[in-house]
Each structure stands twice: as structure tokens, then as C-alpha cells.
Amino acid sequence: MRKSIATVSVSGTLTEKLTAVAAAGFDGVEIFENDLLACPLPPEEIRARAADLGLTIDLYQPFRDFEGVPRARLRANLERAEHKFRLMRRLGADLLLVCSNVSPETIGDDGLAAEHLRLLAERAAGHGIRVAYEALAWGRHVNEYLHAWNIVRQADHPNLGTCLDSFHILSRGSDPLGIEAIPGEKIFFLQLADAPLLAMDVLQWSRHHRCFPGQGGFDVAGLVRHALNAGYVGPLSLEVFNDHFRQAGTGRTARDGMRSLIALERQLQGVAHPSVPSGFAFAELSGTGSLNGVLPALGFARTGRHRGKPVELWSQGAARLLVNATGTGPEPAGAVSPGPVVGAAASAGPAHAAGAGPGLVAIGLDNPDPGRAVAHAESLLSPVLPRERAPQDAPLHAVAAPDGTEIFFCDDAWLADFAPEGTGGTGATGATGITHIDHVALAQPPHYFDEAALFYRGVLGLQPQESLEVPDPYGLVRSRAMSTPPMSTPPGSTPPGSTPQEPGVRMVLNLAQVGAGQPPPQHVALAGADVLAVARRLRAEHPELLLPIPANYYDDLEARHDVPPELRELGVLYDRDPNGGAFLHLYTVTVGRVFFEIVQRIDGYAGYGAVNAPIRLAAQHHGSRTEPPMMSE
Amino acid sequence: MRKSIATVSVSGTLTEKLTAVAAAGFDGVEIFENDLLACPLPPEEIRARAADLGLTIDLYQPFRDFEGVPRARLRANLERAEHKFRLMRRLGADLLLVCSNVSPETIGDDGLAAEHLRLLAERAAGHGIRVAYEALAWGRHVNEYLHAWNIVRQADHPNLGTCLDSFHILSRGSDPLGIEAIPGEKIFFLQLADAPLLAMDVLQWSRHHRCFPGQGGFDVAGLVRHALNAGYVGPLSLEVFNDHFRQAGTGRTARDGMRSLIALERQLQGVAHPSVPSGFAFAELSGTGSLNGVLPALGFARTGRHRGKPVELWSQGAARLLVNATGTGPEPAGAVSPGPVVGAAASAGPAHAAGAGPGLVAIGLDNPDPGRAVAHAESLLSPVLPRERAPQDAPLHAVAAPDGTEIFFCDDAWLADFAPEGTGGTGATGATGITHIDHVALAQPPHYFDEAALFYRGVLGLQPQESLEVPDPYGLVRSRAMSTPPMSTPPGSTPPGSTPQEPGVRMVLNLAQVGAGQPPPQHVALAGADVLAVARRLRAEHPELLLPIPANYYDDLEARHDVPPELRELGVLYDRDPNGGAFLHLYTVTVGRVFFEIVQRIDGYAGYGAVNAPIRLAAQHHGSRTEPPMMSE
Structure with missing residues (x-):
């Protein structure tokens, strides 16, 4: 399977990250917006740099607090989205991650959220862009992956799908079996992170303690298996926020991430471990x-x-x-x-x-x-x-x-x-x-x-x-x-x-x-x-x-x-x-x-x-x- | 007021801690059991060292998982307590902290807990020792300070009182006003810690993120005022578990703790701050x-x-x-x-x-x-x-x-x-x-x-x-x-x-x-x-x-x-x-x-x-x- 990683997962400047990620053997990257904003290179040059390194830009993220809002805010949000679509065209990215709204002003109305996401997808289509809607574990009204999928289904637009994130699903204790109820072609993206089993505020847990699959306590491979059973064919993409990774060597962390995906693939293939020592x-x-x-x-x-x-x-x-x-x-x-x-x-x-x-x-x-x-x-x-x-x-x-x-x-x-x-x-x-x-x-x-x-x-x-x-x-x-x-x-x-x-x-x-x-x-x-x-x-x-x-x-x-x-x-x-x-x-x-x-x-x-x-x-x-x-x- | 500090609050060996605590101007210490167990000096020498430094030993702590247990366990627990009483006599400590039971085998029966604590207090009295019972915020059945006080009241023994800990009370959001319902002479001890306002498992919060009063988000002074209103006359004693303090300089942390108690006293006295700069x-x-x-x-x-x-x-x-x-x-x-x-x-x-x-x-x-x-x-x-x-x-x-x-x-x-x-x-x-x-x-x-x-x-x-x-x-x-x-x-x-x-x-x-x-x-x-x-x-x-x-x-x-x-x-x-x-x-x-x-x-x-x-x-x-x-x- 194709392997990807969000730039936020490793330390360094954006160009250092791209170089290290390519050297570790990844096929693509998610460009994390803050990394781009802080980069002195224009999007066209980042695009060229990635291409030179053999990396595709698989996702641009995150786009926040968009759906289920009062009318005046919707106009501003669509305007904001147009800016991002133009940026994504310069960057050569054709998939945008939209996180479920966390703002106090968002309205808990699935029909309204679906209507807004449909509008967004229609605008995106005009730029050749697709939108992947994801339930944040701390989303105000939408925080379960099947809820997000229901809204996507209701919106019913070919340029709108869902994004699944193992942390957001497993941290809430949701059963990942439900993934098999989603048509594979509507799973636009799959983000993977593990985490130690901690009893703490899920937002802080997510922002500081995520780790690569196999390093924590979640059954990430089991979740991926459900996505594959559903027919998902996109990349396995690591998205990790970790205080230690932020301070660690860029190339070393990138290789560590690649090691985790290789081990995950082996686990999925049911390959027996060939070198367990006997003493x-x-x-x-x-x-x-x-x-x-x-x-x-x-x-x-x-x-x-x-x-x-x-x-x-x-x-x-x-x-x-x-x-x-x-x-x-x-x-x-x-x-x-x-x-x-x-x-x-x-x-x-x-x-x-x-x-x-x-x-x-x-x-x-x-x-x-x-x-x-x-x-x-x-x-x-x-x-x-x-x-x-x-x-x-x-x-x-x-x-x-x-x-x-x-x-x-x-x-x-x-x-x-x-x-x-x-x-x-x-x-x-x-x-x-x-x-x-x-x-x-x-x-x-x-x-x-x-x-x-x-x-x-x-x-x-x-x-x-x-x-x-x-x-x-x-x-x-x-x-x-x-x-x-x-x-x-x-x-x-x-x-x-x-x-x-x-x-x-x-x-x-x-x-x-x-x-x-x-x-x-x-x-x-x-x-x-x-x-x-x-x-x-x-x-x-x-x-x-x-x-x-x-x-x-x-x-x-x-x-x-x-x-x-x-x-x-x-x-x-x-x-x-x-x-x-x-x-x-x-x-x-x-x-x-x-x-x-x-x-x-x-x-x-x-x-x-x-x-x-x-x-x-x-x-x-x-x-x-x-x-x-x-x-x- | 007398000022005390638990030895766990600062880094170092027990003798380093005693020296630093005395140098910072404290009147007494709580001896944290692990510090004593790891110390090569016999209790008599620790007692002499403290006395030479002008420190009283105000509390020995903690004694765990004692009350509300099946009969066979009670016998073993009383035996265990006798060991500790003998140790305390060698150490010259006459107050033992008993934390509410966290063991899965404890029985949620206040009458039984009171009966057991009464037995313990009676044994303690034979050694000239008093027992302070405290509700841990994560106690299995007893985790509210008024619940602990109720059991102490029910046990009704002159050598049994309660210990209040600002972290255990404020971390649960309990109203400290209820402290004024406790007769001052039955508040045997008052432990003070502040903490940043975090949404996490209270045990981990307590063990890693406590800090000195004035450094976190709790109204510690307000709680102390209630204890004083109740008639509490014992020491203000700092008990802090903090990953940074564990690694910091012993003397420096001790002085920092003393600074926090001095500032707390000023706050209680309503002294206006004399040196707020204007620019x-x-x-x-x-x-x-x-x-x-x-x-x-x-x-x-x-x-x-x-x-x-x-x-x-x-x-x-x-x-x-x-x-x-x-x-x-x-x-x-x-x-x-x-x-x-x-x-x-x-x-x-x-x-x-x-x-x-x-x-x-x-x-x-x-x-x-x-x-x-x-x-x-x-x-x-x-x-x-x-x-x-x-x-x-x-x-x-x-x-x-x-x-x-x-x-x-x-x-x-x-x-x-x-x-x-x-x-x-x-x-x-x-x-x-x-x-x-x-x-x-x-x-x-x-x-x-x-x-x-x-x-x-x-x-x-x-x-x-x-x-x-x-x-x-x-x-x-x-x-x-x-x-x-x-x-x-x-x-x-x-x-x-x-x-x-x-x-x-x-x-x-x-x-x-x-x-x-x-x-x-x-x-x-x-x-x-x-x-x-x-x-x-x-x-x-x-x-x-x-x-x-x-x-x-x-x-x-x-x-x-x-x-x-x-x-x-x-x-x-x-x-x-x-x-x-x-x-x-x-x-x-x-x-x-x-x-x-x-x-x-x-x-x-x-x-x-x-x-x-x-x-x-x-x-x-x-x-x-x-x-x-x-x-x-």
C-alpha cells in the first residue's frame, strides 16, 4: 500500500521534513497548514520540491470550523475555503481535510451540516478538489466517525467523502467494525496514529501523546483491516502529534514512522515473526x-x-x-x-x-x-x-x-x-x-x-x-x-x-x-x-x-x-x-x-x-x- | 503559623532534604515513607538529625489500605500498623497519616471502616500516637473529605482525627466550606498543594502535576481560611508531587515552598501587595x-x-x-x-x-x-x-x-x-x-x-x-x-x-x-x-x-x-x-x-x-x- 505521513509528525522546517520523509521511503505527504505558513517558499516551489523528491501531496489539512454555522458565517467560511482552494491548486494538492466543527457557534443539525458540506464540495469540484470530512474526537456535535459518515452520505456529493483517523476513533472507544458499513470509495483518506492508554482530556492526549502504530496501546492494524475490508484503496498515512517527536531528529523520526508502517503491513499480511529469540x-x-x-x-x-x-x-x-x-x-x-x-x-x-x-x-x-x-x-x-x-x-x-x-x-x-x-x-x-x-x-x-x-x-x-x-x-x-x-x-x-x-x-x-x-x-x-x-x-x-x-x-x-x-x-x-x-x-x-x-x-x-x-x-x-x-x- | 513540608516535595536523599528544609526556615517535616526506607540511617539518627536542625517530625506517611477490609486482612493490617508504631516511636513521630483504602477488596461500609479505625486508634494510643484519616481523591469508597470526617466522627476516638489535603478536596470540585463543619481539634493535619487546572485522571494529576500554593489554579488560601475558621491550629504543610521539583535543586525548591507559604499567609492576613509596579x-x-x-x-x-x-x-x-x-x-x-x-x-x-x-x-x-x-x-x-x-x-x-x-x-x-x-x-x-x-x-x-x-x-x-x-x-x-x-x-x-x-x-x-x-x-x-x-x-x-x-x-x-x-x-x-x-x-x-x-x-x-x-x-x-x-x- 502507498505510505504517507503528515508533516506535523516530524521536527524541522517544511523543506527539512520533505527531504527526510522522502529519504525514509514514503510515497506522499499530508501538508500540515502551519508548516506551510511558516515556510518561506511559495506553494509552487514546495510542489516542485516534493515532486523532485518523488513525493505526492496527498492531503492539505486542516480546514476548521466550517459546517453547521449561521448564514453570515457560512458566507465567510466559503470565502475562506476559496482562498484555500486557490492555494491548493498552486500546491498541487487535490484533497482537503475538513475537521468537524468545534466552535461554540456551530448548530447541532445534521441536515444543515450536510447542506453546508455539499455546498463546499460543489465549490471544490470547480477546482478539481475533493473534500474529506472527519469527526474530531472533541467535535462539538460531530465526534463519532459514523456520525460524520452519515452527514457525508446525506450531503451526497461525488467530491465529498470521509476521512478516518485511528486516534479519533479508538480514543473514544468506538468500535471500528462500523467502518465496514462505509463504501470504500467514500473513505477518501485514512490517518493512522497509536497512543498509550491514558485517562486524560482527549484533546491534550491527541496533541501531545500520539505515537506511531505499534508504539502505543491501540489495535491500529485491526482498524486498518476494517478499512481494507470496506474497500479502501488510498494511502496509509501517519498523523502524529508528539512532544518528543517534535524535538527528535527529523530523519530518524521519519524512518521510525516508516518502520511502523512496514511492521503494520506485515501484521495485516499475517506474516509470522521470523526472528523471535529463544534466549x-x-x-x-x-x-x-x-x-x-x-x-x-x-x-x-x-x-x-x-x-x-x-x-x-x-x-x-x-x-x-x-x-x-x-x-x-x-x-x-x-x-x-x-x-x-x-x-x-x-x-x-x-x-x-x-x-x-x-x-x-x-x-x-x-x-x-x-x-x-x-x-x-x-x-x-x-x-x-x-x-x-x-x-x-x-x-x-x-x-x-x-x-x-x-x-x-x-x-x-x-x-x-x-x-x-x-x-x-x-x-x-x-x-x-x-x-x-x-x-x-x-x-x-x-x-x-x-x-x-x-x-x-x-x-x-x-x-x-x-x-x-x-x-x-x-x-x-x-x-x-x-x-x-x-x-x-x-x-x-x-x-x-x-x-x-x-x-x-x-x-x-x-x-x-x-x-x-x-x-x-x-x-x-x-x-x-x-x-x-x-x-x-x-x-x-x-x-x-x-x-x-x-x-x-x-x-x-x-x-x-x-x-x-x-x-x-x-x-x-x-x-x-x-x-x-x-x-x-x-x-x-x-x-x-x-x-x-x-x-x-x-x-x-x-x-x-x-x-x-x-x-x-x-x-x-x-x-x-x-x-x-x-x-x- | 507553623510551617511544614513533606519530604517528597523536594529532590535528594533524606538527609539532603532535611538540611535544605531547615535552611529554608521550615519548622517541621512530614517524613514520606519511601524517603525513610531508602535512607541508610536508622530512625533514631534521623530523629537526632532533624532535632539538630531544629525540625519537628510532624507526620509519618502514608499508611495505606487499612480500613474496611475482611477479617483476615484486618489482623494482618493491625500487625502491619504495630510495625509502623514501633518505627514511629524510634523516629519520634506521633501522628500517622492513614489514606482511604483504594484496594479492590475493601468493603463500602462506613460502620465497618469506623470500627477498624477505632481499633487502630486504640492501638496507636498505646504508643502515644494519633491517627489522621484522609480521603484520597481516588479512594475506592471514601474519596470526599466530609465522608472521611463522618467515619472519623462515627469511630469517636480521641486518638483519631482527620487530615485535610487541598489537592484531594479541590481537584474533585468539592466545596471547602464544609470544613467549617468539622471541629478544629479533630482536624489533626492540613496538607497544602496547588495544581494547574488540567482535565486528566486525578491520580496522575496528583502524582505528577501538583505545585506549591500560588503556582496553580486552586484557591488554596480560601481553603486554609475555612480550616482556620473551624479552629485548626496545626501546621500548614506542603505536600507536592511534581516531576520538575524531583529534578530541581533541593535547597532551591525548599525556599520556593517557603516563599509560597509566606505569600499565602500574607494573603490570609489581607495584606495589600506593597510593590505592584506602575510601569x-x-x-x-x-x-x-x-x-x-x-x-x-x-x-x-x-x-x-x-x-x-x-x-x-x-x-x-x-x-x-x-x-x-x-x-x-x-x-x-x-x-x-x-x-x-x-x-x-x-x-x-x-x-x-x-x-x-x-x-x-x-x-x-x-x-x-x-x-x-x-x-x-x-x-x-x-x-x-x-x-x-x-x-x-x-x-x-x-x-x-x-x-x-x-x-x-x-x-x-x-x-x-x-x-x-x-x-x-x-x-x-x-x-x-x-x-x-x-x-x-x-x-x-x-x-x-x-x-x-x-x-x-x-x-x-x-x-x-x-x-x-x-x-x-x-x-x-x-x-x-x-x-x-x-x-x-x-x-x-x-x-x-x-x-x-x-x-x-x-x-x-x-x-x-x-x-x-x-x-x-x-x-x-x-x-x-x-x-x-x-x-x-x-x-x-x-x-x-x-x-x-x-x-x-x-x-x-x-x-x-x-x-x-x-x-x-x-x-x-x-x-x-x-x-x-x-x-x-x-x-x-x-x-x-x-x-x-x-x-x-x-x-x-x-x-x-x-x-x-x-x-x-x-x-x-x-x-x-x-x-x-x-x-x-
Whole structure:
């Protein structure tokens, strides 16, 4: 299907927008009136610019407060419309969006509205222009799409049709099934936007919180299916008002929009997701110095060395950590990180991981067909990383996530690049029962949180949960968990203390809105069969590695739950879910830009201990500095 | 009255919060449980710390989901309460806040709730503790303050009273008059928060958008008056959840809260505002180089020179601009600005004005008693600027605004510091009919927008209007106008083309949420008797100084209004208000960090041409660079 986007959906001047939209592969644009008014180019030049870029101008919008008005106002409104028709001819646009009237003076009389729209359509026809009438969710009298269609039907003019907008329909909870009652040829245009499910004034919700399909909570694909069933043949057009998109990179947002439409098309075609990972192959950390102390303490042993690069493989159970020695030690801020070793110095690595010692730079995901997975990611506009490698190395299939983390798709071939070390290799002090990587938590850059959610959903097939907000002493951390379906093992299906056989992949995306400035650390959460045993060992041998948890936390925990007193001694945190699942977890101190969590899921606990996150964040601030950072005024 | 604040209202760790709250002059604190749980100090040490700082612990909060529950849950809840009572004894707190139950399992039976609360109060009494029961606005069954009071009355226990919270009462639209039906001694606590008037889910509204009294849209003082009439004698306690305060400076927010309570007390005492300015005495600009071209072009003449400092006075009508020569030319970013000259190098000047050529650093406000005005500002915790000056200079009375702008209170004495220049002095090319300063627009730093609103309201007596959001090509600008009452001359009271005799003071506070990084420029808006004449002169003599306005804007303007074609030729913008008022305005290009607007208010127009602001912002971006700033991805 043709793909279009309203210019209001991306940042920049009109000419920047057109350039970026064309580069992202869109076929057409809706010209949002304010973008045109602020543009120094005359309409003829905008028309030529769009044509040069291969873009059609599919819609001019919006034309407001036209129909159902007193007679004197009607004359003025028709006069105003004539101005716009002349402008549209200069611009080469032949479809005008008319939004249902929101003015206090409009009269709630469908016959009158139909009469006025018929007059408008007749005038439009004289200019070769068609009119698409849309019910705004906050229209004064007309705010339901079937009501708007009824008026269009009553007006009965070939140059008048309706425009459907997924936000206006779904935000009101209207059933989109009714779209199939509209003849396809009378649906002149289809605008698509998603949104998080918020309980707020619909106008503010629409103007600030829309997002691209697949980033929010609406079933946009289901709505499009009804339009296709009705016979709609026009473009799928994105129209998004979003405070973050307004501040984000023009080209990046345009590509994000295109990614959302490609994913939507796949969903409509019922294409099964080709690259859902079955687990973590590895997590790759830059920098060895400090990590050499932590990993053996956690029971990891160095089990391999890359045959051609300075990278070590540390393992325990199915948990594998790669340590990239080229990133050792603190670097000056802004230095170009050497990048993940498995990726063969493919990129500069995540911005948040550079310049402050060890960081999480890449993750490997188990996938039976890495070539197919990377092709899928590429089809969703993910940057594929260069595959430079020695001839004897296994092929590498990797893309960059929006946050800069490198994502490798792995069958087992990559392990052959590592020469095994004998048992009892350097640093091995005995396993602690860690079985696999439970999840990784990745810090996201500002303004790209929705993009990240769509990436991990569309490219990796993870299912997002609702966003949470976690208080930090100096702000809030917005946090969204995503995981492979099913998100949890059903309660009771595994005995207490055991772990499910197929853990899948879980991730947590964090966006820090924190005054202290530093981006929050990333972390790797390791699943342990017995967190208390890990804690006892750390307490005995490396107490300096355990993040100290305040006694006040345990006073409260013991007021709420019947827990063993040992938790307090060991610094282990605890949560329960409403289904009876329980969660034990502990944290190491932060090393460079990364820390480790050891987690134990009991009786199908499917969360992440979010209730304890404020305690952890405060403890990290206490541990990371002696001077309060925010006393400067 | 005693003044208290909940620790959740400011950022930081608990010890940072206590220190800042004491430094701001509060008498006591509410300890918010999460702050205590995350604190590594035991309760006894927190108690000692507070006592050392001279703070009482007035409340421990919140205790949730206690009352109206099934029997098994009641036992667990009483057990949980016992834990908290023991903790409170260690902490030295003797009042516990119990919020109305939000749990799905609670039973809507007032008798049962009263019975449970009576049990709780009886247990509390054994510890010397009292319980204050509060209706949360989103409580499951109890969400009105009179309902909570009814249950307290029914429970009838001396250790049980009610807690009133202005947000919970006013957000639901409840009439606070009913407070007077509650015996004062049964109002155990009074929590105060204001909020902007938003149409959204009340829980989200409460958790993210509360602000200090005087910063939002509620009549908090009116509510307090009812509580005092009822006989309430406890503290006024601020309890604010605000995403910006969480990220702002701890001490700064604490002082802001204290300022709001002082202003609230004044309001309750019916103290008339002692320092409402009657007009602008001057605006002071740093840097002369480029300004020397602009000011004569606008019809200003240099009419004086400071007798002891390198500062010039430029005048036209009652509009006076001071030009501080020590700030000439661009400075390296981060350089310490020499500060306003009238202020005698008192401070580093506004952060936004430093480092990029001419900027707006100070304003002078006409005030008959500058000494009294500065004393008032100081009583509201505004930093008073040092008064270093030569012995022969007039006394200076100035404070720093939250955004760094220096505010001078002026009678006419300051003019004597300037030696007059002869008529036809340097740069004078004939007046253009500018009569006075209409308004100044000041860029605000992030996270302190509410503080600024309270400063200009409380210290200067300006009345705020609702916030607007104005689209910029690379984000949004939040904008709030404030002015001396009355905000406008009534329509028809002045003939078209004339200006009111007593213009008062108008200001616009702007907060840029813009990806491009640079703070938005400040501007000085000058009232002209004939903007078209000013425009003609600029067009003829200095066309390079006029901000170019796109022809597309005029195509649209002419579709909406019957305006003379000359506006298009001259680059003059136009607006009308619903009362028939009209507004003509034009903009100069930006010089350094400042630009000028010439405005003409016709028939009582009281706005600021906000509808045209997106056009101006886009034109400024077009003018200020050739490379798009946001294409880096």
C-alpha cells in the first residue's frame, strides 16, 4: 500500500521534513497548514520540491470550523475555503481535510451540516478538489466517525467523502467494525496514529501523546483491516502529534514512522515473526579491569578466548559474558569506544556506555537462522553492522538498536571462534548456581523511548508491558519491560526454586528523567537457582561487591511479608505478585557503567521487582558519591 | 503559623532534604515513607538529625489500605500498623497519616471502616500516637473529605482525627466550606498543594502535576481560611508531587515552598501587595556593538551617559533602554558576564544572556517606594543584590529573579545618575512614535517555571494567565503571560490607534522544550502609536533589521481577516481577539540573544499575538542558520 505521513509528525522546517520523509521511503505527504505558513517558499516551489523528491501531496489539512454555522458565517467560511482552494491548486494538492466543527457557534443539525458540506464540495469540484470530512474526537456535535459518515452520505456529493483517523476513533472507544458499513470509495483518506492508554482530556492526549502504530496501546492494524475490508484503496498515512517527536531528529523520526508502517503491513499480511529469540546467547561488556574482580566472585569462570581478538568468554551454566579487553579502564568522556569485539569494532558502541569504564555494549540472542533474522531487521530499517572479520571466524549477523546497543543474532557457530580454556581457568572459584541471563536493562536516550519500544517489538518480536515510573532521589525513571511471549511460566508449573526450561528473552528499557545528569547504569540480571547461596558467598568473600540495602527497607518488608531474617543480613530484596509468585534478588555495586543483579523467580513470578527499584536507585546514589549533586542552585 | 513540608516535595536523599528544609526556615517535616526506607540511617539518627536542625517530625506517611477490609486482612493490617508504631516511636513521630483504602477488596461500609479505625486508634494510643484519616481523591469508597470526617466522627476516638489535603478536596470540585463543619481539634493535619487546572485522571494529576500554593489554579488560601475558621491550629504543610521539583535543586525548591507559604499567609492576613509596579522604568541590555545599529533605526536617541560607568541611556517617549558597554561583543561560553551596570556589577547576570553577544540582563520597574519593594521581595526570600555604587549615585534596590534577570525597583532618582546628552545626540534619526515598553519576554531555565510564576506573582504582584504551548520547528515553547491588574484597558475606552495612559507591566515567561539546544532569545516589546509607520521607516532605511515573514502567512491571514495589503509588504503581523480588539506587531532580527518587537494594541486587545508565535519562531530559525540542526541522527 502507498505510505504517507503528515508533516506535523516530524521536527524541522517544511523543506527539512520533505527531504527526510522522502529519504525514509514514503510515497506522499499530508501538508500540515502551519508548516506551510511558516515556510518561506511559495506553494509552487514546495510542489516542485516534493515532486523532485518523488513525493505526492496527498492531503492539505486542516480546514476548521466550517459546517453547521449561521448564514453570515457560512458566507465567510466559503470565502475562506476559496482562498484555500486557490492555494491548493498552486500546491498541487487535490484533497482537503475538513475537521468537524468545534466552535461554540456551530448548530447541532445534521441536515444543515450536510447542506453546508455539499455546498463546499460543489465549490471544490470547480477546482478539481475533493473534500474529506472527519469527526474530531472533541467535535462539538460531530465526534463519532459514523456520525460524520452519515452527514457525508446525506450531503451526497461525488467530491465529498470521509476521512478516518485511528486516534479519533479508538480514543473514544468506538468500535471500528462500523467502518465496514462505509463504501470504500467514500473513505477518501485514512490517518493512522497509536497512543498509550491514558485517562486524560482527549484533546491534550491527541496533541501531545500520539505515537506511531505499534508504539502505543491501540489495535491500529485491526482498524486498518476494517478499512481494507470496506474497500479502501488510498494511502496509509501517519498523523502524529508528539512532544518528543517534535524535538527528535527529523530523519530518524521519519524512518521510525516508516518502520511502523512496514511492521503494520506485515501484521495485516499475517506474516509470522521470523526472528523471535529463544534466549540470550551472551551479553558483551567493554573493559576488563574491574570486571576481573566481579565475575569470578559471582562464580563465573573464564572458559574461552577469542582466537583472533582480545575478548574473553566467561561462563556459568548457560549464562555467557564476553569481556572486550580493548575497552579496559576509564576513557576520557567523548572518546570513541572501540566497540564490541564480537562485532569486530563495528561501531562506536552505545553513547551511554562510552567514557566511563566497563559498559554493556552488545547482546547476543539465540536464533536458529541468524541470516534471516538480520534480513528481517534490515527490512525494518535497522542499521546492519559491518561484518568485518577474519576469514576463519563464524559469520556475524548484527544490527544496532536505537540506543546504540549492538544486537547479534546467533546460532551456536560463534562459540567456535573461542578457544576453550581448561577447567579451573583463571578466576574460577566455583559456580554459584547461576543458570542463564534473566534480562538486561538498557538505558535509553531522551526522545527515543517510543522508537525503542517499536524496535524491540517489531525487530525482535518482544511484547511490551505498560510503562512504569520509578522514583529516583533526583527524578523519575520511566521503565518499560518487554519479553518474548509467553511472558511467564504459569504459576505452579515449576516447583519452587527451579527455573523454567525455556526462559526466552526479557529486557527492560529505562529512560532517566533525573536532574543529576549522569545516565543511569545498564545492568545484566542473571538467573540463579539459589540467590541466598550467591549472597552468602559474596558476603563471605567479597562483601565490598554487594550493594548495601538500608535496614529501614527490611523493617518495612517484615511489616508486609513473612520473610526470613537472613534477607536482611545478606542484602537480598524481595517481592511477591498477586498470584503468589515470589522474587528474590540482589545487586552488585556499579562497575564503570554496569552492574549485575542476581534474580530468582519462584512460582511463576513474572515481574522485575519494580517495587524495590527506588531503594536500589537511592543506594546507588549513596554509593556513587559523597557530595550531593543537586545542591548547586 | 507553623510551617511544614513533606519530604517528597523536594529532590535528594533524606538527609539532603532535611538540611535544605531547615535552611529554608521550615519548622517541621512530614517524613514520606519511601524517603525513610531508602535512607541508610536508622530512625533514631534521623530523629537526632532533624532535632539538630531544629525540625519537628510532624507526620509519618502514608499508611495505606487499612480500613474496611475482611477479617483476615484486618489482623494482618493491625500487625502491619504495630510495625509502623514501633518505627514511629524510634523516629519520634506521633501522628500517622492513614489514606482511604483504594484496594479492590475493601468493603463500602462506613460502620465497618469506623470500627477498624477505632481499633487502630486504640492501638496507636498505646504508643502515644494519633491517627489522621484522609480521603484520597481516588479512594475506592471514601474519596470526599466530609465522608472521611463522618467515619472519623462515627469511630469517636480521641486518638483519631482527620487530615485535610487541598489537592484531594479541590481537584474533585468539592466545596471547602464544609470544613467549617468539622471541629478544629479533630482536624489533626492540613496538607497544602496547588495544581494547574488540567482535565486528566486525578491520580496522575496528583502524582505528577501538583505545585506549591500560588503556582496553580486552586484557591488554596480560601481553603486554609475555612480550616482556620473551624479552629485548626496545626501546621500548614506542603505536600507536592511534581516531576520538575524531583529534578530541581533541593535547597532551591525548599525556599520556593517557603516563599509560597509566606505569600499565602500574607494573603490570609489581607495584606495589600506593597510593590505592584506602575510601569517599566527601563530595560537593560548588555553589549553595545550590534545594538548601536538597531536602536537608532527604531527611532531611539542616546539621551544620557552614566556619570561613573560605561552605560548609555537610549530613549523614545517613555521607553528607556540602558546599554551596558562592558558586555560588548560575543564572549566565550561560560564566561562570567560583567552584569548590569546599573546594578554595579552585582551578579553574573542571567545564564541565558551570557556568552552570545547582547542580551537582556535587567529590568527596572517604576515603584514609588523602592526600599519597601525590595524589603517585600526579601521577605519572600528573593536574593537582594549588593548595592555597591559610587557615593554620588542614587541608591539601588534590586533583587535577582529565578531566571537570573535583575529586577530594579525605581523611583525617578536613578535618572540623575545619567548626564543628559544634547538633542540630536549620537544615533538619533528621529522618533518613530514608540511610547513605552509594552512587555518583556524572559527565557526560563528548565524545572523552574512554576517558581518563576510564583516569584513574579508574589514579589511583583503580577497576575498570571493560563500557560500556552507554542509550536517551534524543533519542539514546543511553553509560554505564560503575567501582568499588573487590570490586565487590559476595557474595549472601547481608548480610541483606535491610541494607547492607554497607565500601561502597567506585562511579562511573558517562556520555557523552551526544543531539541535544537540553544535557549530561545529574550525580547523587549515596545509599544508604538503606529506600527505601520515604524515598519515603513525600517523597510526604507534598514530592511536588513526586519524579520522576514513568509508570504504564505499573508495568504492565510487574508483568508481569515480583511487586512490592508500593506501588512504583507511591510512584514507586520496581525491578530484579533473575540472582543473586537486588534493587534499589529513586527519583529526585528535577533541581535546576540535579544530581539525587539513593536506592538500596537487597538480597542483593548490584551493578548500577545500568540497565534503568530509559530511563524516568528520558524522565521528566527530560518534566519539564524543555514544548516538544519537536527539532521544528526
